[in-house]
Amino acid sequence: MIEGISMSPTTVKPKTTTRTKVQRPPLYKVILLNDDYTPREFVVMVLKSVFRMAEETASRVMLTAHQKGACVIAVYTRDVAETKAKEGTELGKARGYPLFFTTEPEQ
Numbered sequence: 001m002i003e004g005i006s007m008s009p010t011t012v013k014p015k016t017t018t019r020t021k022v023q024r025p026p027l028y029k030v031i032l033l034n035d036d037y038t039p040r041e042f043v044v045m046v047l048k049s050v051f052r053m054a055e056e057t058a059s060r061v062m063l064t065a066h067q068k069g070a071c072v073i074a075v076y077t078r079d080v081a082e083t084k085a086k087e088g089t090e091l092g093k094a095r096g097y098p099l100f101f102t103t104e105p106e107q
Helices: 039-052 055-070 078-092
Strands: 027-034 070-077 099-103
Touching: 027 039, 027 055, 027 078, 039 055, 039 070, 039 078, 055 070, 070 078, 078 099
Parallel strands: none
Antiparallel strands: 027 070, 027 099
16 A cells, blocks of 8 residues: 555446347238139139148138138238238239238237
């Protein structure tokens, strides 16, 4: 110790790091609406090409929409859901069918 100078102990505060929590983007459901004009085979083809479903899964989804009036196809982020719904609807329109997919937020 140096003469005449008193040293007090120094306190060191622990470093705190703040982590920002990244929020997941909200998810949206893609819904297939039933109509009485679009052929079932065409609906299955659209489900396979746009939504990458296997034949069996696409057939089951198509029948569910046919029997219940609508069926949730898949859940994606908003941009992906809207893009796929638009792509499926436009494939039907191009062939003259009223095939329609829509999106809505998932709760």
